[in-house]
Amino acid sequence: MSSGRDPGLQPERTRLAWRRTLLTVTVVTALAVRLASTGDPTGALIAGVIVLVWGALLVLCWPRGTGTGPARTGGRTLPLATVGTVALALLGVLLVIRGLW
Amino acid sequence: MWKTIRRWFDPAESGSVGERPDYRFSLANERTFLAWLRTGLALVGGGLAAAQFLPPLPMSHLREVIAVALLLLGAAVAIRAVDHWARTERAIRLGRELPASRFPAILALAVGAGAVLLVVAVLLRAIGGR
Structure with missing residues (x-):
């Protein structure tokens, strides 16, 4: 390994992994918004929070999936992406429990 | 913590x-x-x-x-x-x-157990006729 590009294309593979993850987040957001849409104000409020979480994850993770050259590694983006995922899960629990009454 | x-x-x-x-x-x-x-x-x-x-x-x-x-x-x-x-x-x-981590094994067992439960539920339904 002298100079030039990494033959394993590690930065590119990592960028694509971030893009796949954002795509998955988007699908989960769509499912959650559909579950929240019951036509009442509380449902609309929860749907709004879900869309905000999605937007935050998009703004946060988008730079990791774009660009060329050496990729950034590590940093707060990873734990924050976890926080966003846990938030979506807990909002989902809230929606399911709310549906019981 | x-x-x-x-x-x-x-x-x-x-x-x-x-x-x-x-x-x-x-x-x-x-x-x-x-x-x-x-x-x-x-x-x-x-x-x-x-x-x-x-x-x-x-x-x-x-x-x-x-x-x-x-x-x-x-x-x-x-x-x-x-x-x-x-x-x-x-x-x-x-x-x-x-x-080292046992988590992947535990998750696999949990998903496997869930799948077996679903198979049993489907079979019971099929045998129970409806």
């Missing part, structure tokens, strides 16, 4: 732990984290889908129990993902053995 959470956000403690590793190892560790995060997201998506696409089940609230179980499992997978990423990052920097 606090120390663990701080290490999720800064596993290298701002570069004071060990040496900066070959970036390819860090990238591989990051991709492993992302694969686990997607696994967690898939479980969350499964829970959300169960809540809205399953028909009402014979046992009361069974659908909601399945949905909440999947959602919480997804959250647990996501938290474990970042914990394992941070511990692996430290191990790489310190030149130590990578952290």
Whole structure:
């Protein structure tokens, strides 16, 4: 390994992994918004929070999936992406429990 | 507890732990984290889908129990993902053995047990005629 590009294309593979993850987040957001849409104000409020979480994850993770050259590694983006995922899960629990009454 | 959470956000403690590793190892560790995060997201998506696409089940609230179980499992997978990423990052920097984990085996057993339960439920329904 002298100079030039990494033959394993590690930065590119990592960028694509971030893009796949954002795509998955988007699908989960769509499912959650559909579950929240019951036509009442509380449902609309929860749907709004879900869309905000999605937007935050998009703004946060988008730079990791774009660009060329050496990729950034590590940093707060990873734990924050976890926080966003846990938030979506807990909002989902809230929606399911709310549906019981 | 606090120390663990701080290490999720800064596993290298701002570069004071060990040496900066070959970036390819860090990238591989990051991709492993992302694969686990997607696994967690898939479980969350499964829970959300169960809540809205399953028909009402014979046992009361069974659908909601399945949905909440999947959602919480997804959250647990996501938290474990970042914990394992941070511990692996430290191990790489310190030149130590990578952290061992039983979590994949436990998750596999849980998913397998869930699948067996569903097979039994489907068979019982088929035999019970309707």
